[in-house]
Amino acid sequence: MAWHLAHALDAAHHTIAQVYSRNSRKAADLAHPFNAEAVNRIEHLSDEVDVILICVSDDAIDAVAQQLKNRNCLIAHTSGAIAMGVLQETSPFYGVFYPLQSLSQGKKVDFFSVPILTEGNNKAAEMQLDALGKTISNTVKNITSEQRKHLHLAAVFANNFTNALYAEAAEILSHHNLSFDLLRPLISETAQKVQKLPPQEAQTGPAKRHDELTINKHLELLNGQPEKEKVYRLLTEIIQKKF
Amino acid sequence: MAWHLAHALDAAHHTIAQVYSRNSRKAADLAHPFNAEAVNRIEHLSDEVDVILICVSDDAIDAVAQQLKNRNCLIAHTSGAIAMGVLQETSPFYGVFYPLQSLSQGKKVDFFSVPILTEGNNKAAEMQLDALGKTISNTVKNITSEQRKHLHLAAVFANNFTNALYAEAAEILSHHNLSFDLLRPLISETAQKVQKLPPQEAQTGPAKRHDELTINKHLELLNGQPEKEKVYRLLTEIIQKKF
Numbered sequence: 001m002a003w004h005l006a007h008a009l010d011a012a013h014h015t016i017a018q019v020y021s022r023n024s025r026k027a028a029d030l031a032h033p034f035n036a037e038a039v040n041r042i043e044h045l046s047d048e049v050d051v052i053l054i055c056v057s058d059d060a061i062d063a064v065a066q067q068l069k070n071r072n073c074l075i076a077h078t079s080g081a082i083a084m085g086v087l088q089e090t091s092p093f094y095g096v097f098y099p100l101q102s103l104s105q106g107k108k109v110d111f112f113s114v115p116i117l118t119e120g121n122n123k124a125a126e127m128q129l130d131a132l133g134k135t136i137s138n139t140v141k142n143i144t145s146e147q148r149k150h151l152h153l154a155a156v157f158a159n160n161f162t163n164a165l166y167a168e169a170a171e172i173l174s175h176h177n178l179s180f181d182l183l184r185p186l187i188s189e190t191a192q193k194v195q196k197l198p199p200q201e202a203q204t205g206p207a208k209r210h211d212e213l214t215i216n217k218h219l220e221l222l223n224g225q226p227e228k229e230k231v232y233r234l235l236t237e238i239i240q241k242k243f
Numbered sequence: 244m245a246w247h248l249a250h251a252l253d254a255a256h257h258t259i260a261q262v263y264s265r266n267s268r269k270a271a272d273l274a275h276p277f278n279a280e281a282v283n284r285i286e287h288l289s290d291e292v293d294v295i296l297i298c299v300s301d302d303a304i305d306a307v308a309q310q311l312k313n314r315n316c317l318i319a320h321t322s323g324a325i326a327m328g329v330l331q332e333t334s335p336f337y338g339v340f341y342p343l344q345s346l347s348q349g350k351k352v353d354f355f356s357v358p359i360l361t362e363g364n365n366k367a368a369e370m371q372l373d374a375l376g377k378t379i380s381n382t383v384k385n386i387t388s389e390q391r392k393h394l395h396l397a398a399v400f401a402n403n404f405t406n407a408l409y410a411e412a413a414e415i416l417s418h419h420n421l422s423f424d425l426l427r428p429l430i431s432e433t434a435q436k437v438q439k440l441p442p443q444e445a446q447t448g449p450a451k452r453h454d455e456l457t458i459n460k461h462l463e464l465l466n467g468q469p470e471k472e473k474v475y476r477l478l479t480e481i482i483q484k485k486f
Binding site: 058 | 264302324347356358363374381382389390392393394396397399402403404405406407408409410411413415416417421423425430432433434435436437442443445448454456467474477478480481
């Protein structure tokens with residue numbers, strides 16, 4: 001997250017003043033391309049900045065917040081799953097700056113297409129986070145911590161669980177000496193279709209058609225693979241109830 | 244399927260000689276742009292062609308095969324789920340010509356990127372189907388009926404079930420007044436990642452990290468939504484077993 005935000009902010013001509021990490025090497029590596037100061041003690045973070053962005057794993061946010069008390073600048077974390085309140089003792093201005101995307105270090109994404117979800121403890125914090133967001137993304141939306149929790153949950157379905165289904169499909173193929181390449185165009189098209197349609201309208205397949213003959217044939221093929229069979233039965237049932 | 248194949252074959256300079264449908268209007272509509280003859284009686288299909296492609300729903304293939312006995316040209320169906328043997332009385336040369344893609348009438352796809360899976364009852368049928376496939380696709384592969392059944396099953400996971408997860412995510416969002424647009428870039432990126440990586444390497448999220456705190460928070464949010472909760476528990480368990 002730090003890597004991606006630093007690159008996006010730098011590209012939008014913001015100044016990355018300091019990079020903090022407990023690990024000096026990590027701080028230096030990220031600071032270097034931006035001529036930023038690397039610091040490995042959190043007390044060395046300056047207040048003379050517009051914003052301090054906390055880009056750490058969810059379970060480390062609280063510990064960082066404990067060390068960032070009574071600051072004067074805007075402070076925001078970047079997590080989808082953690083409520084804003086964790087920052088309430090850090091500054092009079094705090095909030096959340098959550099880019100909703102699956103980010104892998106070193107693999108740049110087009111940040112302008114990444115939605116950024118913001119939340120501020122007051123109007124000033126909110127406006128500043130929105131303004132910052134708009135310099136690096138085309139989609140900036142102010143939502144509550146409650147909405148963000150559900151958005152993060154929905155993202156687990158659309159990203160992590162979807163990938164788990166791809167992995168199940170890959171296993172089925174490899175058991176039958178078939179390359180995963182055969183499914184790649186279908187996976188692209190499936191994701192492409194819902195870029196315009198709502199997924200309810202894009203649904204196809206034997207479950208939607210209530211094609212019990214094909215469903216039973218598939219269940220036979222899954223005999224002896226209890227996990228795949230459970231997934232098949234559950235998702236078929238869910239689709240059938242909707243159609 | 245008929246619409247897509249007719250357009251792809253025409254674009255590759257094949258002649259669409261005849262289009263048969265029980266519904267004269269449908270036959271005429273598809274035949275017209277190709278200057279083909281529309282026929283509404285299957286007996287009127289000529290043997291003086293290279294191939295007759297059967298593009299009907301799975302449960303209609305057998306009925307069509309019953310009416311296409313003792314022909315002399317190559318006859319192939321285009322289904323992923325039906326074994327080749329259903330055509331054994333139609334001709335000395337028969338087989339399967341299965342384009343693996345989610346096709347919607349009227350929405351053209353780049354057919355060259357669609358894998359075509361072929362099977363023939365003998366070498367001559369196989370070679371003819373492979374040659375035909377190569378004129379419209381970059382990926383043509385000869386597989387057995389047994390392999391094709393499993394490939395079709397894997398496609399249900401990667402396409403129909405994936406779309407069902409998109410729909411669950413969309414419901415979560417709509418319950419909290421959030422637009423599905425927020426997830427669309429994530430869905431694209433998730434499909435994009437596995438175009439190069441195997442899905443096992445692309446897996447991320449709380450289940451992979453065994454982040455029980457987040458998992459429990461998500462399960463709380465799903466309280467009272469038993470189907471979504473079942474999906475969450477099952478896919479989380481499957482991911483956790485792998486990592």
